[in-house]
Amino acid sequence: MSLKLLYRGPLSSCNYGCTYCPFAKHHETAAEHAADEVKLQRFLGWCESYRKPLDVFFTPWGEALTQRRYQQALARLTHLPHVGRAAVQTNLSAKLDWLDDAQPSKLGIWATFHPDWAKRQKFVAQCLELEERGISYSVGVVGFPSVLDELKALRAELPPHVYVWVNAVKDLASQYTPEVLQAFTALDPLFPLNLKAHPSLGKACAGGQTVLSIDGDGVARRCHFLREPLGNLYEPDFESKLGPRACTAATCGCHIGYVHLEYLGLQQVFGRGILERVPQREWRGRP
Ligand code: SF4
Ligand code: SF4
Structure with a gap:
């Protein structure tokens, strides 16, 4: 079982x-960019030194792949033998030439x-480049009913095996018509799961055991949603803080x-694609 770190600097x-x-x-100043880089490099240094099975997922507050340092960070992680996956959430707008430096099977x-x-044609072209390079990727939208036509067109233009997800806009959920619900579910078989808030109080979750949210200072939390720190990644005894916990x-x-x-x-549904949201084939829907 690998340790999964969700890094958000x-x-x-x-x-x-x-x-x-x-x-x-926000628009970073040069000094803020420099500070972000220092924290990122510290995190990468820790990942290099960990030497146990590790997966890393960058989940930034904004867009990271427009910054060379995050492109290089992902590429660097893919070359570490103990790293199984280096993943990122992105709007996929940035050039993809940095992929030349990465090991695609781990991205x-x-x-x-x-x-x-984004223009759909350009976005699809970016997806097809990921495809050609053999990279595991998912594609999705924020589920406003107004995006439905664009989403159907996107689905039709992507290879059939690509998983297309829809994030429910929870505030709008009560206003989704049956037709919209059906259309989103036809595109994403897992959309009904995303539509609801799952009871979690007292339930077992991998957060805090094999999955951690890490901020730029190394503060480790069980997830991005529970603010109570468990410890700090950069302290020598941080692994002693890991263990099964019920959600609060x-x-x-x-x-x-x-x-x-x-x-x-x-x-089990997502398997190795859990960080980049790629489920097993039977859950990917059909165009
Ligand atoms: S692409 Fe849109 S949703 Fe994503 S971080 Fe940028 S502004 Fe926010
Ligand atoms: S809130 Fe955090 S700990 Fe609770 S179920 Fe969600 S991810 Fe797990």
Whole structure:
């Protein structure tokens, strides 16, 4: 069993400006970029020294792949023998030439298509480059009913085996019509799971045991949603803080969290693609 680290440093800028996004409204100064780089390098140094099975997932507040340092970080991680997966959430807008330096079989890309900011043709071309390079990737959208036509077109233009996910807009869930629910579910068989907040209080979750959220200072939490620190990655005894724990939140409604909630059985559904959100083939839907 590998340790999975979900790294979220201070970087919080984005080249897009989605109106619904609570993140990425910041523009880093040169000094802030430099500070982010220092923290990132410290994290990478720790990953290099760990020497046990490790998977890393970058889940930034904004867009990381427009920054050379995150491209290089992913590439560097893929060359570490004890790292099984180096994955990232991205809007996939940045050039992909950095992939030349990475070991493709270890990369995972969770790509979000934002029709208000990206041209579908360009986005699909980026996906096809991932395809050609043999990289494990998923593609998805934030599930506003208004994106449905674009989403269907995207689905049709991607290879059939590619998983296309839809993130439910929870505030709108009660307003989804049966037709919209059916359309999203036809595209993403796992959409109904995303539509609900899963009861989690007292339930076993891998968060805090084999999955950790790590911030730029190394503070380790069981997930991005429970703020209580478990310890610090950079302290020598940090592994003593790992262990089975019951969730203390009433519900867990975000894929990045509930995918580790044990009673849902999603570790089997996603297998090796769990970080980049690629399920086993039978769960990928059909165009
Ligand atoms: S692309 Fe992602 S991080 Fe950037 S503004 Fe949109 S939702 Fe936020
Ligand atoms: S169930 Fe969700 S909120 Fe609870 S520990 Fe797991 S990831 Fe965190």
